[in-house]
Amino acid sequence: MAPGVGKTYAMLQSARKEKDAGRDVVIGWVETHDSKETAELMQDLPLLAPRYATSDGVSVAQLDLETLLARRPQLALVDDLAHANVVDARHRKRYQDVLELLDAGIDVFTTLSVQHVASRADTVQQITGATVRDMVPDSVLDSAEIELIDISPGKLLERLSETTLRLSDYSQLAQSDFFRPGNLMALREMTLRLVAERVGQGVHDYMKTMQIQGPWKSGHRLLVAVGPNALAEQLIRWTRRLADSLNSPWIALYVEVPRPLNQEVQSRVTRNLSLARDLGAEVITTTDADVVKGLLRVAMQHNVTQVIVGEPLDVHGRKFSHSESIVRRLISESGEIDIHVVRADHGTPGKLSRQWKRLDRAPWKQYLAAIGAVLAVTLAAFLFTPLIGVHSTALIFLLTVVVLALFVQRGPSLLAAAMSAILWDYFFLPPVFAFRVSHIEDGMLLGMYFVVALVLGQLTARIRAQEEAERQREERATALYLLTRELAEGNNLDQMLQKMVRQMESVFKAQIAVLLQDPPNRLSRQAHSASAFQLSEPEHRVACWAFEHAQPAGAFTDNLPVADALYVPLTTATGTVGVMGLRFSQSFPPTMHQRTLLNTFSQQIALALDRLRLQQVSEKSKILAESERLTKTLLNSISHEIRTPIAAIQSAASNLVELNDAPLSEPQQSMVGEIQEATDRLNRLVGNVLEITRIESGHVKPRLSLCDVNDLVHVCIKETRKQLARHGVTVDLQPHLPLVPMDFVLIQQALSNLLSNAALHTRAGTSVRLTARVEQTEFVLSVADQGAGIPAEALPRIFDKFYRAPNAPAGGTGLGLSLVKGFVEAHGGSVLAQNDPKGGAIFAIRLPINQSPSNQPAL
Known part of the structure; x- marks a missing residue:
């Protein structure tokens, strides 16, 4: 509810509990306010050194955000969420620093007093009289887990009187009688209500998640009318508080009238809409010549149940006729929609009146042009009055006013209408050169002329303003169309x-x-x-x-x-x-229109770039798929064709060895042995190609049967004894291994490939260790070697087809480990590769042992 209740102390206590639980906790920024108890809690907690920056010639300590992000703790303590940073900081507000920490995956403990919650700031200022400058948008708190640190006002005042809290840090609050008992009681109630609303939201979310039917229903939808005035900020915060209490969504609507706005007003509208967006509103802008009709149209389109508008007062306490008319029309035309009228603070709308008057103020050149045109027409009409008559000159003046309205704004048009009526009366209506009307019909004519001139000038100016607004919308639409066309072409x-x-x-x-x-x-x-x-x-x-x-x-x-x-x-x-x-x-x-157009442009450009990227990816995928298909077809065809000459070579080599008529010499026997070894290797390569083709086509379906692990290991070691001849083999089998459901042939080939791979990639004399064990519901076979290990960049691709690690010896094809992966995954298992911290690589086959044996033949 206020500084001094013990937020920082409670935050440090919670942080120490997190640290005791094993989390990495770092203090990014904590202000003790000279409290010894708070300083003692900071002991044993890592403290990040502050960053010093210069503000108005004074060195100021600040949170070192970059160092904290580089440190990447699990939990960071950042005191005083609403604090404003110095000018050269990365962000203007500390809550933006906290948001960046959260985006980086770092949890944050922070503190906040209710006066800094944006939707409550106006109420706090009204209660306490203290101006609140640093505010945190409610949207920042929407995803936060809030813990209330409560204390009675009497206890807080007692603590302050004992100088436990250094009030010099809050001198502005102290000077404004912020810490009066009545103020503190009101702030405490506001804080409790804020937390209660959050708890109610949590209960409602739980009921929705668990599909619990309850009596509470949320059927409200709010809309606040936002304008270019100071009252809009109060309305926005008031609507946010009402939306919180009703637990309802809300819309901030700006109705743009067809009237030119100066830069100051446009900036104010943009700030007000940004504030609404920060507080969690859905921001909508629309255009309508009638504010009431535009407001009600959007409200009905979005099923709004309550509309919030302001009722400003001037400095004398009198209502603006225009605002009063808007409120009256909203109440009469809203139908089933409820209207909330929020009264503004006294004194504020006086500025508003002058601001709106400035909107209608035209450039001085247009006023000079209007005056010059009326004077010129007066002179010409005075010369030709004897020929055309007095009443005809009225039509000339009227035509002048209408023509001027086509080229100048509303102010010069009204001035031209008033001047033409006065000059016609003075120079043309008898008695001439006097502001008197001698005939009643002339008086009626003068009055009707003045009204007609004003109405025509006003209508013409309004049409011009609408035309200008339509032109601006057309320019924006044309710009968006041209951009879309350029991106498409x-x-x-x-x-x-x-x-x-x-x-x-x-x-x-x-x-x-x-x-x-x-x-x-x-x-x-x-x-x-x-x-x-x-x-x-x-x-x-x-x-x-x-x-x-x-x-x-x-x-x-x-x-x-x-x-x-x-x-x-x-x-x-x-x-x-x-x-x-x-x-x-x-x-x-x-401006607001520039930002809206910029957001639209950025979305269109992003979509175009993403479309181009996806198009390139699609083309590459098609090329790769076609290349893969041709490769499979070619390999499959060649593999079958190669097996016939390989069989002939193997048969001829065997016959040469078995010849009894002329025994082969030692060099001849060596050459025959090389031929046999090369044909065996080529035969294995062809077999691997055929097997990988079967796996990719989905034709490998294991025939499960209960197999003895001892038999599997014995067969694999016997099959690879030639490759493992220069290595020591250690077998470690868990005692009393059960029979494991597997396809004996496929797992034998997979394990043999792992053993051969270990022998191929390690130097002679090193040991290869084969272990078998049961872990919960999985049977694990692992092969560990004492080689150089697998390069880190190769680990993610080690089981890819035709992939060979950078340090792999010559002669391999990169298919052995792909076959292992395919055979194991066909069993519903997995194969993993990792480096042993002690040196070497470890390959592990994990098979589920809860599968039922099948009598289906393997394909």
């Missing part, structure tokens, strides 16, 4: 990016840079050649941050705002494919 990446950069430079009047993703999942060092500028090292780090966190960063944002350009991630459903940088020529932030 791009034949390759370079051409597509060149067209995209050219189109965006034209729309945003900014220099564009594009950085694409480089495998594996990192941002390229250099901007694409189509870019208008290259990034410096600091700017590249900002772009990398935007890429890694999928959030805008750089200029005009809260993330690394000191950068020269704005960096927008190009994100799709599958991830971030790149980053787009915009170096604006304007010194003010992008």
